[in-house]
Amino acid sequence: MIAYYTTMNFQAIVRNLHNKFSKILLPFMRNFALNFALIPLMLLAFCLSPTAPAYAQSTVLSPRQVTEYALTLEKLEADFYRRAVSAAQNGGLVSAPQIAKDAIVSYGEDEAKHVTDLSAALRSIGGNPDAITIPANPNYTSILGRDPFANAADFLLAGQYVEDLGVAAYKGQVQNLLAAGAAGKPILAAALAIHSVEARHAAGVRFLRQTLLNADVRPWISTNASPSEVIYNENRSGSPIPFSTDAFDGYATRDEVLALLAPILNVAQQPANQSGQPPQPSRPPVQPSQPTPPSRVSTPTPNRPSAPRALW
Amino acid sequence: MNARKIGLTSRRSLIKWGFLGLGSMAIAALPRVVNAQPSNRGKTLTFNANDIGILNFALLLEELESAFYAGVISSGKVTNAKELDYMRYLGSQEAAHVTFLRSVLANQVIFTTQDLSLNQSTLSTILNSRESILNTSVTLEDVGVHAYNGAGTSMTNPTYLLAAGSIVSVEARHAAGVRSLLGRPTTEPDSERQISDANLNPALNPFKGRAYDELYTPKQIVSIVGSLNLLNNPIDGALVA
Numbered sequence A: 001m002i003a004y005y006t007t008m009n010f011q012a013i014v015r016n017l018h019n020k021f022s023k024i025l026l027p028f029m030r031n032f033a034l035n036f037a038l039i040p041l042m043l044l045a046f047c048l049s050p051t052a053p054a055y056a057q058s059t060v061l062s063p064r065q066v067t068e069y070a071l072t073l074e075k076l077e078a079d080f081y082r083r084a085v086s087a088a089q090n091g092g093l094v095s096a097p098q099i100a101k102d103a104i105v106s107y108g109e110d111e112a113k114h115v116t117d118l119s120a121a122l123r124s125i126g127g128n129p130d131a132i133t134i135p136a137n138p139n140y141t142s143i144l145g146r147d148p149f150a151n152a153a154d155f156l157l158a159g160q161y162v163e164d165l166g167v168a169a170y171k172g173q174v175q176n177l178l179a180a181g182a183a184g185k186p187i188l189a190a191a192l193a194i195h196s197v198e199a200r201h202a203a204g205v206r207f208l209r210q211t212l213l214n215a216d217v218r219p220w221i222s223t224n225a226s227p228s229e230v231i232y233n234e235n236r237s238g239s240p241i242p243f244s245t246d247a248f249d250g251y252a253t254r255d256e257v258l259a260l261l262a263p264i265l266n267v268a269q270q271p272a273n274q275s276g277q278p279p280q281p282s283r284p285p286v287q288p289s290q291p292t293p294p295s296r297v298s299t300p301t302p303n304r305p306s307a308p309r310a311l312w
Numbered sequence B: 001m002n003a004r005k006i007g008l009t010s011r012r013s014l015i016k017w018g019f020l021g022l023g024s025m026a027i028a029a030l031p032r033v034v035n036a037q038p039s040n041r042g043k044t045l046t047f048n049a050n051d052i053g054i055l056n057f058a059l060l061l062e063e064l065e066s067a068f069y070a071g072v073i074s075s076g077k078v079t080n081a082k083e084l085d086y087m088r089y090l091g092s093q094e095a096a097h098v099t100f101l102r103s104v105l106a107n108q109v110i111f112t113t114q115d116l117s118l119n120q121s122t123l124s125t126i127l128n129s130r131e132s133i134l135n136t137s138v139t140l141e142d143v144g145v146h147a148y149n150g151a152g153t154s155m156t157n158p159t160y161l162l163a164a165g166s167i168v169s170v171e172a173r174h175a176a177g178v179r180s181l182l183g184r185p186t187t188e189p190d191s192e193r194q195i196s197d198a199n200l201n202p203a204l205n206p207f208k209g210r211a212y213d214e215l216y217t218p219k220q221i222v223s224i225v226g227s228l229n230l231l232n233n234p235i236d237g238a239l240v241a
Helices: A002-007 A010-028 A032-048 A063-090 A098-124 A152-171 A174-179 A181-213 A254-265 B003-016 B051-075 B081-108 B120-126 B130-152 B158-181 B218-228
Strands: B032-034 B117-119
Touching: A063 A098, A063 A152, A063 A174, A063 A181, A063 A254, A098 A152, A098 A181, A152 A181, A152 A254, A152 B158, A174 A181, A174 B158, A181 B130, A181 B158, B032 B120, B051 B081, B051 B120, B051 B130, B051 B158, B051 B218, B081 B130, B081 B158, B117 B120, B120 B130, B130 B158, B130 B218
Parallel strands: B032 B117
Antiparallel strands: none
16 A cells, blocks of 8 residues: 555546546546535545445555645645736736735745645655656636635635635644554644645635625634535534534544645546646536546555544 | 732722723633732632643733723724624634533643733733734734744643644734734734744754744743733743743
């Protein structure tokens, strides 16, 4: 398992995961709202599938695997803000209020710093940050079903989804890092220091939506938040931690996060966007009918039983 | 000042802050608010260097925040609708954290809410204006974030760690939300940090700067809380040594 993960890049992991979803659910994924509504069903189907991979959410990830995963997320976030900065200078966000532009620049700098520092951290534990790649043109249109850089309202909504998910993603890894003992401590310290900054970003974006757009949202996640407020399962039950209440933030596992990001990261099926222009906002360019060619990386054999995890 | 007078002062100040009539904000109990005297600092709080000590320490910070927001609401100094809405939400969320931590700790909790003693003159000063209220809120929330982060790598129970993570990001949202109300940056600039780079524990802080919420040790948090002069109770124990 470990060798498998450390020798393939995350695009391959995402493709692999996405392929499994594609067989069942891709025809339903054209519509964004429907996509959201289906998330719990997708996750359920994933868990119950007889071909569910060995790396289901109960698997313990090593500190290196967590770092590679976190670096993937940070590279994506940094790229997302880079495109927003560009749109603020010469694109759909030119007319965005200055306070929003300031946040874009500031948060983008933070994410870029996370990429730099996590890259160094990954090298220090024997990994190769250059092997962690994202597509040249991630399909951000899949977030809302339209170009998120076209106007401030759409960018801030997409930003809220991305940042809230980032918070949940880091939270979902703290137990893996704890399980690694002393070897996990430096990465746990780094992850904690990043985790709450992502929460500040999420809160800042939410404040801008509330203040500039009169959106019915506050810096924190509402009690029993709807799928139009957060895109992952924030209202997990069966835990002594009351995740569904506004005083407690929920988490997301790596598999859940990568499944949500798959339409953004999996561009193998997308028409190449050679022009570098923003994707057209007409239809989400998710291609439902063509299965991706089999990855050269074979499906891992379930040679390691899933360890029971305390993660609730 | 004899004990009887202190008791009266305490009761009077509670009424002054409206702590006895909080209505929907009411929590089970509130700390005493007293004129600090060397002989009247209240129960010594002893935190052990283990998960239970850390959760008790977190509870102390949540109690301070919860009492602060109760006082804010009662002060009447925050009148802007949005600001008042935030203060009410923050108060109710901190109270939920108190309730949760007391429930998790059960009989291992080392103090009651009424064991805590707040400095009346400090509280009076803080609650005297909207500006000082909101800026103190930012200070308390930022410190809370650094405190939870700093305790995180010392925790051994995975469920406690996840619970701490579930709380700390809400504290960070509070900090960012109130910072936004004030037009301050949502992330904490290095210049506003209470622990400088040189004084950070290097083992806990591979990363530092604006893009990170640095990990402060419990000892450093006690020092910061002490500098606020808000809590009268003496603090000791291996966790904060």
